[in-house]
Amino acid sequence: MNSNSFSSTDEHSLNAAPNVYDVNINSYSPDQLRTLCSKLEDMPKINQVEVLRIFYKHNKEFINENNYGVHINVTNVQDAVLQEIEEYIKHVSKQETELTTIDSQQTNSRNYILKANKDTEQVYSTS
Numbered sequence: 778m779n780s781n782s783f784s785s786t787d788e789h790s791l792n793a794a795p796n797v798y799d800v801n802i803n804s805y806s807p808d809q810l811r812t813l814c815s816k817l818e819d820m821p822k823i824n825q826v827e828v829l830r831i832f833y834k835h836n837k838e839f840i841n842e843n844n845y846g847v848h849i850n851v852t853n854v855q856d857a858v859l860q861e862i863e864e865y866i867k868h869v870s871k872q873e874t875e876l877t878t879i880d881s882q883q884t885n886s887r888n889y890i891l892k893a894n895k896d897t898e899q900v901y902s903t904s
Contacts, residue, residue, distance in 0.1 A: 802852075802853060802854075802855060803851075803852070803854060803855055803856045803859055804856055805851075805856070805859060810851050810852060813851065813859065813862070813863065813866075814851060816866050817862070817866070820866075820869065824865075824869050827865065828862055828865060829847060829849075831858065831861055831862055831865060832849055832854070832858065832862075835854075835855070835857075835858045835861075836854075836858075839853065839854055839858075
């Protein structure tokens with residue numbers, strides 16, 4: 778279980794007025810924030826640490842750290858920061874796709890070479 782948590786609500790918001798998103802400082806809808814949080818939570822820890830650096834670079838007050846990990850209430854994060862994080866997610870996704878493609882090409886090449894060598898092997902008899 779990852780110790781990093783990205784939240785689109787906080788404890789105070791749960792007890793607030795029915796539509797807590799009316800006071801957001803960003804233009805993201807609740808669904809967009811949930812989707813962003815899900816993407817961040819699904820990322821490997823090394824990528825989550827990089828996202829944490831982005832938050833830290835813009836404003837340390839976004840970050841709430843305790844014994845259970847790091848928590849960030851993304852409803853209080855400006856659009857520019859969220860957009861930078863989305864760009865980072867796109868970059869990581871593109872990089873993973875490219876690495877998967879390269880790995881697949883290497884595997885195909887390796888299999889082709891091994892098959893070509895197997896087809897051209899000569900069998901020698903000792904008679």
